[in-house]
Amino acid sequence: MKALLSWREGDDGLPPRQRILAIAVLMSGSLMAVLNINLINIALPTMARDLGVSSSASVWIINVYQLVGAAAILTFAALGYRIGRYRLYIGGMAVFTLTSIGCALSTGLPVLIGFRIIQGLGAAAMMSIGPSLYRVIFPSRLLGQAMGLTAMTVSVGVAGGPTLGGAILAVAGWPWLFWINLPIGVLSLCLAVRALPFEQGRSFPFDVIGAVLSAVALGAFVIMVDGFSRGTSTEQTLTLLAVSLASASFFILRQRRVAHPLLPLAIFTEPRFSSAALTSLFAFIAQSMAFISLPFLFQSVQGYTPLASALLFTPWPLGTMLGAPLGGRLADRFSPPLIAACGMAVLVVGMALLALLDQEAAVGDILWRSAVCGIGFGFYQAPNNRELMGSLPRERSGSAAGVMASVRTFGQSLGAALVALVLSGIMFQGSAEAMPVGLALWGGALAGIIACGLCALRIPLYRRQCTISD
Known part of the structure; x- marks a missing residue:
């Protein structure tokens, strides 16, 4: 953290004192958005009983939150240019906070789902x-170090959400x-008004048709995978x-023709950016694939309880919390694609x-292997996100952030679909349950190998760019 507050002659960005308040705002926003998935997950049985609905119906408390967030990603990224990111971020945080009151006061599932839809929009903003x-x-x-803080914050939400939710319940x-x-x-809103950098919006037509098309494309895909x-x-x-x-x-097709596109396709002509996104x-x-497969491995194959399964999974996000800040720090000093490739x-x-x-694997064997995965993912994530955000001009950073969120959503959805395909028994009728779970993990490892190869291919591009800059 001390390095993040350092100042050198010629530095851009905010002064150190304002910087620490601004990063506190962004970290708290990310933490709230992530916690509101992991906190609620563990409470669904209790909520279903208290609201008098079925377990399957209660799942929509989570689903609508994720669905509207996925559908609105590109729209909000573009809207940030139109009205200014300062206004959009503070507006999103205000909506998220106010709808939390509505969610807490809800006495029926339809009202709760309605507030969760609006809350998901606030989180997406x-x-x-x-x-x-x-x-x-x-x-x-x-x-790179800043990206590491983001990854660490998300990991805190993933790791601490079930525990905090259980303690509250x-x-x-x-x-x-x-x-x-x-x-x-x-508190975050008060700090945000003071600390976040203000910027004026730009007076250009907003691509409403493009926003609708992107929402339908992303939303239909997420619903398809969930179904x-x-x-x-x-x-x-x-x-x-x-x-x-x-x-x-x-x-x-519309983005190629419209004067002010929702997503400028020209950003994908930058090889480092498009490679980092892929x-x-x-x-x-x-x-x-790992996140969805491991509960089946722990519970269905190895016979652990759901609570024990959650504890066995905890070393992964804890490892990411440790690996992400270090990976980000190394990415600021050395080749980010090289660090990302090593992490992957x-x-x-x-x-x-x-x-x-x-x-019959021992608990200790499971814990240290999960921790290895988490450390590796943390080492990968911050350097790759640094490349994705830093390879474009600063004025294109809003589009880069939208793409980063979109590919995360698509990747997680595709991984879920692949695991569902394997575990459904379509490919292995009558096989032992351990075999499909193991295959899903090997499939995830194969996707990781592809990601590692893409990182390695980007190393010469980074060196060439550094040579040109020098």
């Missing part, structure tokens, strides 16, 4: 432009899972896939080690 603000807050030489009702957002949100994992009919799955592909195709896609496929290689090794576990 923060998450879609948050990474681009790092380029305004920090000088370029510290961008042990002493209070589920509405308190939303009430805790109020003091954090109000596929729940055994939706083939006809419905193919219909949603067709809607998603058609909307994406029309979206791309790397991120395969990395999140790998991560998603460690993740692949960790996933292979998990895939090789037998049914």
